[in-house]
Amino acid sequence: MRTLAGDIQSVVVLTGAGISAESGVPTFRGEDGLWRQYRAEELATPAAFHRDPRLVWEWYDWRRGLIAECMPNAAHHALARMEERVPDFALVTQNVDGLHHLAGSRNIIELHGNIWRMRCMRGCRPKWEDRTVPLPERPPHCPSCGALTRPDVVWFGEALPTEALEAAWRASERCHLMLIVGTSAAVHPAASLPLVARQAGATIVEINPRPTPISHLVDEILREPAAVALPHWWARVVSGG
Ligand code: BJW
Ligand code: ZN
Numbered sequence: 071m072r073t074l075a076g077d078i079q080s081v082v083v084l085t086g087a088g089i090s091a092e093s094g095v096p097t098f099r100g101e102d103g104l105w106r107q108y109r110a111e112e113l114a115t116p117a118a119f120h121r122d123p124r125l126v127w128e129w130y131d132w133r134r135g136l137i138a139e140c141m142p143n144a145a146h147h148a149l150a151r152m153e154e155r156v157p158d159f160a161l162v163t164q165n166v167d168g169l170h171h172l173a174g175s176r177n178i179i180e181l182h183g184n185i186w187r188m189r190c191m192r193g194c195r196p197k198w199e200d201r202t203v204p205l206p207e208r209p210p211h212c213p214s215c216g217a218l219t220r221p222d223v224v225w226f227g228e229a230l231p232t233e234a235l236e237a238a239w240r241a242s243e244r245c246h247l248m249l250i251v252g253t254s255a256a257v258h259p260a261a262s263l264p265l266v267a268r269q270a271g272a273t274i275v276e277i278n279p280r281p282t283p284i285s286h287l288v289d290e291i292l293r294e295p296a297a298v299a300l301p302h303w304w305a306r307v308v309s310g311g
Contacts, residue, residue, distance in 0.1 A: 077247040077273050078307060080158040082238075083149055084263055088252020088278060090169050092297040093140040096133075099254050105129050114225045123209040123218055130221050134185055135203045137167045145251065145296035146173035148304050153177065155308065160241035164253060164260050166223050179238050181230050181260050187222035190215060197222050230259065242266040247273045252296050255282040264288070277303070 087097035096102040098110040105113070108129070112118060119126045150173045153159045161178045163170055166185040170178050189197045190212035200210075210219045224230055238260075242248065248267040255261040264274055264284045274288040277299045285291060292299040 078156055080244060080246045081152070081156045081249065082160045082162060082241045082245040082247075082263070082267065082272075083152070083249045083251060084253065084260065085149075085161065085163045085165060085170070085251045086253025086255075086260075087165060088254075089145050089296045089300075090140070090143075090165055090167055091252065092143045092145070092295055093169060095137055095140050095165075095167050095169070097252075097254075099256065105132065111226060114223070116225050116227060119220060119225070123220075127205065127209040130185065131203065131205050131208055134201075134205075137169075137185065138201070138203050140167070140169065142169045142173035143297040145300040146170055146175070148301040150174040152304055158241075158244070160238070160245070162238040162241065162260075162263065164257070166221075179234050179241070181224070181234055181238060183221070183223035183231070185221055185223060188219050189222045190217055191220055192217040235259065238263060239266060242272075243270045245270075245272050247275070249275050249277065250284065250288070251277045251300060253278070253282070255284045275303070 087095065091097055103110065113126055113129050146169050149161060149170065153175055159177055161170055161175050163178060163180055164182050166183055168184055168186055186199055186201050187197050188200045192215055194212060194215040211217065212219050242263045243266055245267055248264060250264055261284065264287065268274055268287050275290045276285060276288040277292045277296050279293055279295055292303060
């Protein structure tokens with residue numbers, strides 16, 4: 071493998087739904103990715119919410135219920151340990167499940183928001199955390215003004231939070247090593263970050279049981295589940311093997 075001791079001075083990890091699969095969180099595009107007969111692309115949109123907020127909230131309420139029962143797995147924990155050893159470390163996640171926080175990671179950049187945060191559609195108050203499952207009403211309404219409430223996540227066609235995207239972009243430009251874990255790399259701009267790192271000369275490692283559109287540009291591929299591969303890979307890197 072090309073990973074050198076110097077590479078682990080500056081590391082970006084890009085995670086997707088696959089890292090939480092072994093914790094029991096369904097992925098979006100795998101066999102378990104369908105909810106009722108819907109695909110993520112049909113529900114995670116402003117148009118879907120506008121058309122049928124109750125349906126969209128039923129999906130989120132179902133997912134919140136599932137996630138509430140899930141614990142971080144060995145891959146989440148390995149990343150928290152990695153952060154302690156790497157001087158310049160950023161964990162860029164597309165996941166909204168909060169499992170990286172639970173595992174103890176600190177420098178987390180959430181590109182697609184967080185399923186436990188709510189926001190008023192009128193924007194009358196700052197965003198707030200609400201961990202109630204199941205929700206007493208679907209769709210829920212703003213406790214201050216009574217308008218519709220939405221989950222503070224990023225739907226298709228919506229801009230990613232500027233600060234998060236800029237931080238992820240900068241970290242990708244300067245990292246020596248990018249580790250890509252459990253993402254289909256189908257959704258942009260997150261899927262462009264490996265390209266940014268590659269063009270800046272970083273070593274790229276992919277951990278995913280299946281090939282993805284970015285597999286051709288990586289230096290090392292581990293075709294194994296993250297909870298197996300990630301702790302082994304990290305142990306190998308720190309032991310210099
Ligand atoms: C395992 C495993 C195990 C299984 N271990 N691995 C450029 C080109 C083409 C299109 C676009 C483009 N730029 C923008 C677009 C449009 C669009 C887009 O990308 N469309 C594509 C689908 C074609 N992007 C957007 O609309 C984005 N917004 C945007 O660009 O705005 C521009 C703008 C600017 C200014 C003003 C206005 C607009 C927004 C994208 C938002 C994505 N949102 C979602 C929902 C979030 C909320 C929620 O959770 O409900 O994010 S969709 C969904 O996909 C979710 C995920 O974060 C995201 C990525 O999915 P992920 O994590 O990769 O999961 P899966 O299921 O796809 O893959 C799992 C992987 O794990 C698989 O590979 C498995 O093999 C693997 N796996 N078990 C390791 N045990
Ligand atoms: Zn309000």
